[in-house]
Amino acid sequence: MSENDKFYVERCLDGHPDDFRYLVRRYQGVLLANLAGKLGSRDRAEEAAQEALIRAYFNMGKLRKPDSFFSWLLGIADNVAKEHQRKEQIQRQREIVRSFSEESAGTELSQDYALESAIAELPEAYRKVILLRYYGGHNCNQIAEQLDMPLGTVTKTLSRAYAMLRESLQQQKQAEVYEV
Amino acid sequence: MNCEESKELLVAYFEGLLEDSEQQAVEEHLKDCSSCQAELQELKGLHDRLVTNGKALAQSNLEKDVMNQVIREQNVRLKATTRATEALKIRRTIMRSPMTKIAVAAVIIVAALGINSIMAPSVTWAQVIEPILNARTIVFDLILGSDDSGMVQHEIFVGSRIKRTMSNMPNMTMIIDTDNEKLLALDTDAKTAVYADIAGELGDRHRSFIKFVRQIIGQLQDGQVEELGEKVIDGQKAIGFTGKGQNEKVTIWADPETALPIRIEAQMGQEFSFIMKNFEFDAAVDESLMSMEVPDGYTLQETNIDLGNASEEDFVKSLRIWAEIIGDGTFPEAIGTQSAMAQMPVLIQKVTAMQVSEEKGTEIGMSFAKGMLFHQTLESQGQWKYTGAGVKLGDAGKAIFWYQPQGSATYRVIYGDLSVKDVAAENLPK
Numbered sequence: 001m002s003e004n005d006k007f008y009v010e011r012c013l014d015g016h017p018d019d020f021r022y023l024v025r026r027y028q029g030v031l032l033a034n035l036a037g038k039l040g041s042r043d044r045a046e047e048a049a050q051e052a053l054i055r056a057y058f059n060m061g062k063l064r065k066p067d068s069f070f071s072w073l074l075g076i077a078d079n080v081a082k083e084h085q086r087k088e089q090i091q092r093q094r095e096i097v098r099s100f101s102e103e104s105a106g107t108e109l110s111q112d113y114a115l116e117s118a119i120a121e122l123p124e125a126y127r128k129v130i131l132l133r134y135y136g137g138h139n140c141n142q143i144a145e146q147l148d149m150p151l152g153t154v155t156k157t158l159s160r161a162y163a164m165l166r167e168s169l170q171q172q173k174q175a176e177v178y179e180v
Numbered sequence: 181m182n183c184e185e186s187k188e189l190l191v192a193y194f195e196g197l198l199e200d201s202e203q204q205a206v207e208e209h210l211k212d213c214s215s216c217q218a219e220l221q222e223l224k225g226l227h228d229r230l231v232t233n234g235k236a237l238a239q240s241n242l243e244k245d246v247m248n249q250v251i252r253e254q255n256v257r258l259k260a261t262t263r264a265t266e267a268l269k270i271r272r273t274i275m276r277s278p279m280t281k282i283a284v285a286a287v288i289i290v291a292a293l294g295i296n297s298i299m300a301p302s303v304t305w306a307q308v309i310e311p312i313l314n315a316r317t318i319v320f321d322l323i324l325g326s327d328d329s330g331m332v333q334h335e336i337f338v339g340s341r342i343k344r345t346m347s348n349m350p351n352m353t354m355i356i357d358t359d360n361e362k363l364l365a366l367d368t369d370a371k372t373a374v375y376a377d378i379a380g381e382l383g384d385r386h387r388s389f390i391k392f393v394r395q396i397i398g399q400l401q402d403g404q405v406e407e408l409g410e411k412v413i414d415g416q417k418a419i420g421f422t423g424k425g426q427n428e429k430v431t432i433w434a435d436p437e438t439a440l441p442i443r444i445e446a447q448m449g450q451e452f453s454f455i456m457k458n459f460e461f462d463a464a465v466d467e468s469l470m471s472m473e474v475p476d477g478y479t480l481q482e483t484n485i486d487l488g489n490a491s492e493e494d495f496v497k498s499l500r501i502w503a504e505i506i507g508d509g510t511f512p513e514a515i516g517t518q519s520a521m522a523q524m525p526v527l528i529q530k531v532t533a534m535q536v537s538e539e540k541g542t543e544i545g546m547s548f549a550k551g552m553l554f555h556q557t558l559e560s561q562g563q564w565k566y567t568g569a570g571v572k573l574g575d576a577g578k579a580i581f582w583y584q585p586q587g588s589a590t591y592r593v594i595y596g597d598l599s600v601k602d603v604a605a606e607n608l609p610k
Contacts (some may be wrong), residue, residue: 016537017250024246029238038239046240053246053254112233134234140197151197159191162223169226 009066012057013058020057027070028053031077033135034127035085037120038095039088048084052077056156072129103136118168129154181209186216190223245360251535289547309397309432311440311461317462325453325518337390341470348525357393357472364472373478389456393444396430397423410436418442453518490554496598498551499580501544503573505530511568511580511596558583567609571596579609
């Protein structure tokens with residue numbers, strides 16, 4: 001990890017839009033993981049991640065604490081996801097009305113959709129730690145610094161997140177069994 | 181350690197977050213506990229799943245799309261004026277700004293044209309020069325080079341103020357205050373404004389073509405003026421005079437009845453020439469258009485333009501820009517003020533496409549301008565030759581330029597790799 005988020009945020013604000021790319025590089029994986037579970041397909045996640053990043057760029061002036069760029073970005077992504085879900089719902093309802101089809105044409109699911117949707121359901125504090133650790137390439141010390149919490153708390157949060165993910169994945173599996 | 185304690189530490193265990201003593205205790209427990217071993221396997225399975233999925237997602241590349249969209253969107257925002265103000269609140273995030281600043285560089289190159297040779301002041305010649313010397317306002321078109329060079333600069337000259345627009349950069353307007361040695365550049369598309377200080381060494385030169393012509397005329401001595409007779413110019417009968425100085429020549433074609441100039445051709449040094457035409461003398465000019473205030477709705481940008489003391493080093497830098505950025509690796513057909521002005525839009529376009537920062541863009545523009553200012557000093561005083569047409573940047577075997585510094589017995593030769601050597605006259609490249 002080279003410069004911290006604050007450095008790049010301030011570069012952007014000082015008229016170096018090009019430096020935004022470093023933040024894009026740093027958080028694209030995190031955003032996709034966060035969004036894929038919510039939106040159900042890789043394509044939709046990419047679209048929403050792009051939108052979130054662009055919104056973040058043009059609203060950077062409103063970011064009060066450049067240190068908290070990540071949390072702020074994640075908040076934007078969650079909003080974008082909600083908007084997309086709403087739009088999709090409306091669209092799907094229309095499609096159902098129109099064609100009586102059971103499902104809209106199969107969307108291409110992400111590689112591990114079960115996992116992604118389990119992550120999407122995690123409460124925010126746990127979601128952030130999982131996202132940063134496995135999708136943002138942070139080690140636990142970096143997470144502690146980024147989220148401003150003691151290392152011990154990161155460890156506990158991570159353990160608890162594992163437990164929740166397991167539970168959620170297990171439930172999904174059972175649901176599938178019943179469906180079949 | 182019991183199973184409950186162990187299970188709680190397993191994630192921290194394989195993440196390597198435990199202290200040595202805890203790590204050992206967990207290992208000890210695992211040796212004999214099949215239930216915890218199974219638990220560990222399962223957690224590791226989830227860990228691997230996370231890592232695999234993380235890697236898969238990290239391979240996606242949003243960077244290009246996002247950056248393109250950011251830049252496109254930013255331009256759209258800048259064009260819609262009302263929204264532009266909002267976008268500008270993000271302090272100085274303006275893609276178009278290098279444009280304004282580079283264009284300032286361009287205008288300074290032209291503005292700084294001057295003659296350094298000193299001649300004794302002398303008599304004026306006849307009535308034809310009277311309006312040039314005394315008119316309070318003069319409106320005219322100026323063409324760098326010859327009539328077919330295609331770039332027309334429209335200039336309004338009022339006392340100490342000049343307003344200048346250029347046909348190849350239609351969105352740029354410059355207002356120059358020669359008394360206070362300040363220049364205001366306005367980008368009418370981006371609604372941005374830049375002030376430049378043109379004092380210092382540049383202040384010794386002339387910033388108006390009118391003043392330039394006035395000075396040449398003022399320096400001509402008796403016997404240096406020659407009558408050329410009559411000819412028809414643009415359908416109009418004209419009588420011509422040529423005045424020659426050491427290093428410059430001015431030809432004035434005037435209406436034989438009114439004695440008002442119709443066309444002025446000026447030549448300076450070996451390669452620099454310009455034509456002035458479509459004159460209007462003492463025309464009524466709305467002086468509010470010549471204001472040095474930033475107009476309403478424009479955003480003022482900061483610059484620190486330092487164009488004093490241009491050196492050979494600056495010239496070499498500008499040659500690099502010429503080859504690397506403008507010529508995609510090849511040196512141009514010709515260099516000099518006229519070519520520099522003609523290539524300015526290309527430079528702006530390429531620098532914008534490079535998506536460099538505003539700072540960097542300005543720096544490139546200024547380096548280019550400064551190098552050209554150095555070249556201008558050669559135009560008026562020294563011997564030089566450009567031989568770089570078509571030479572590839574990096575070709576150490578080919579000379580691209582040579583000149584003789586004032587008072588030097590040897591010549592300076594610049595090669596395709598931009599190295600510079602002192603060379604005796606007899607060894608000069610052809």
